[in-house]
Amino acid sequence: MKTYTVSDFPELAARIRRPFTRNYYAMYSTVLGGIVTDPALMTLPIDDHMVHRGDGLFETFKCVNGAIYNLEGHLARLAHGEEALFFSLPMSKEQLLDAVVQTVRAGGHRDCAVRLFLSRGPGSFDVNPYDCPDRQVYIVAYSLKPPFMKKHPEGATVATSAIPAKPPLYATIKNCNYLPNMLMRKEAADRNVHFVMSYDTKGHLAEGATENMGVVTHARELLFPHIEGILAGTTMVRVMELAETLVKSGELTRVGFADLPLDSVRSAAELLVVGTTLDVVAVTTYDAKPVGKGRPGPVYEHLGKLLADDIRTNKAMQTPVFEQPRPYSGSEKHTSPKADSNTTRPFITTGAPAHFGVLTAPFTGLPNGSVRSQTTRPSAQSTTRLRPGWSSP
DSSP states (O other), X not given: OOOOOGGGHHHHHHHHOOGGXXXXXXXXXXXXXXXXXXXXXXXXXXXXXXXXXXXXXXXXXXXXXXXXXXXXXXXXXXXXXXXXXXXXXXXXXXXXXXXXXXXXXXXXXXXXXXXXXXXOOSSOSSSOGGGOOSOEEEEEEEOOOOOHHHHOTTOEEEEEOSSOOOOHHHHTSOBSOOHHHHHHHHHHHHTTOSEEEOBOTTSBBOOOSSOEEEEEOTTOEEEEOOGGGSOOOHHHHHHHHHHHHHHHHTSOSEEEEOOOBHHHHHTOSEEEEEETTTEEEEXXXXXXXXXXXXXXXXXXXXXXXXXXXXXXXXXXXXXXXXXXXOOOOOSOXXXXXXXXXXXXXXXXXXXXXXXXXEEEOSOOSOOOOOOOXXXXXXXXXXXXOOOXXXXXX
């Protein structure tokens, strides 16, 4: 068996580049101190505790037509996870926002998904978090799938999962331990359905592998599971906000959270699945039986359009990437070859060969993170926009 050295990297890089890596556009890493655009360089240390212990947090958001949607909502949820797992960012929030924007721009795609990781960092192969001197941030821009209903206008098939729901402590934190989620996604594929939904120990609806599900009752209520036991989906919260307009128009009577036993799910007038990359999905079959009339219903039609319009036109929910770059106070004045002609975001290339596509963003000299000494954890509601009327009566 051959032992490789740094001089063998071109050969190794050729092996790493596979057809599916064409979907990976750019990666920022605090380990590297910059951005790379060659998938062969999109790596992280094997002793990072996020790799071998799942000790990390992540967020997934999307850039649509050159603007990131609801970034503040995702960062608020990340902050909840930081508090719960005793993390702290190795940079300021402003620097993090700048890193996200620059990574997306370096990828050169106006429509893309973005995965942000906050890891405990490298330091050992033990489970002890105090072995890790520095927190690390990784940001990846990659291909974005179209919303679910674009490909499946007939709606989704959903089934009850055999995988139990996560305990609330873990369900409410978007952490990198996704073993139950993986098993649910595998279960859905094996059962030839689009999604499966888990239920808690009391038999109440919880969540899907990466999705939230809501129930439209015959009394025209839009209800989601109680937030204390599930991940506070950013799309779920935004859909609930948008649904308030349907309450005002009389299409709905109430929007809120409630205990949702299996019978209430199976007998719903409509079922909706929501998620960052999915948008709003109409469920037309649940446990092999039709939901409502077996086709997408009126609440789905209204909310699907409201969310699509919000993503496309609501400037307050957008973080521009290409047209209106964020102010930058650094001294570097170089321009990225990936940027549009009207952008002036600073990039400097490293001394690596040009075909590696390395771009270094100016993030040197950042303060190192440290494990917090606090012993209390905030609730999921502390970082989620909840309206008083959303609680169950």
